[in-house]
Amino acid sequence: xxxxxxxxxxxxxxxxxxxxxxxxxxxxxxxxxxxxxxxxxxxxxxxxxxxxxxxxxxxxxxxxxxxxxxxxxxxxxxxxxxxxxxxxxxxxxxxxxxxxxxxxxxxxxxxxxxxxxxxxxxxxxxxxxxxxxxxxxxxxxxxxxxxxxxxxxxxxxxxxxxxxxxxxxxxxxxxxxxxxxx
Numbered sequence: 001x002x003x004x005x006x007x008x009x010x011x012x013x014x015x016x017x018x019x020x021x022x023x024x025x026x027x028x029x030x031x032x033x034x035x036x037x038x039x040x041x042x043x044x045x046x047x048x049x050x051x052x053x054x055x056x057x058x059x060x061x062x063x064x065x066x067x068x069x070x071x072x073x074x075x076x077x078x079x080x081x082x083x084x085x086x087x088x089x090x091x092x093x094x095x096x097x098x099x100x101x102x103x104x105x106x107x108x109x110x111x112x113x114x115x116x117x118x119x120x121x122x123x124x125x126x127x128x129x130x131x132x133x134x135x136x137x138x139x140x141x142x143x144x145x146x147x148x149x150x151x152x153x154x155x156x157x158x159x160x161x162x163x164x165x166x167x168x169x170x171x172x173x174x175x176x177x178x179x180x181x182x
Contacts, residue, residue, distance in 0.1 A: 036083065039066060039076040046074040046166050047091060051081045052098040053107075057146040061098060061126065064155040069162070084113035093169055094162045095122055100146075101129040106136060114139065124161050126154065 032054025050065065052058045066076060079087070081099050089095070095117070099110045106127065114136060117123055125141035127134050132145025142154055 033082070034078065034080040036077070036079045038078070039070065040074060042075055044073050044075040046072075046093055046169070048074060048076045048094045048096065048162060049087060049092045050076065050078045050096045050098070051084050051087075051110075051113075052078065052096075053081055053100055055100070055128075055146065057128065057144075057148060057151070058098045058100075058126075060148070060151050061155055061158070064151065065096065065158055065162075068155070068159045074166070081107050082109050084109045087113070089113075089117055092122065094124060094165045096124045096126070096158060096162070098126040099128070101127060101134040106134075111136070122165060124158050126158070 034052050034054045048069065050062055052062055062078060066078075069076060081097065084097070097110055097114070099106050110125075114123065114125070120139060123139055123141070125136055125139050126144060127136060127141060128144050128146045130145065132143055132147070135141055135143045142157060144150060144154065
């Protein structure tokens, strides 16, 4: 067998191994898709967008956040992070994004969406990774290793931030009304 043939076979074997590794990694660590759904009426004044990927950890956080606001007059829309590009940023009072770093980077739809958000205070980003230390630069978010026992504290942080955003919005609305009447 010629040297060129040996090199070609080596390269092809390397590519095959890389392909097999990629398929295995995606099956083992890849996130599930999330079916979109909505809570409460779309015409409500207070609106929360939750974009997530499917995993036991993220599903539990989303369920707990929803249950915290279920009986409030707040419209909540849950989507998969891949659908972020279809959302209008100005439609939302709070935007919660739960995503996983995969092969050292966050999902492209997440970075594209976050880059468009001018009022970063409306963003609540939960970044998960194996180390629990990855995060989106310039975002005041939560970094996690998807440890289930951390969920109650993280849900409380998310809920507190959302209530803060809604309270701030209501205060501005009331101030605006009072100034018009004076």
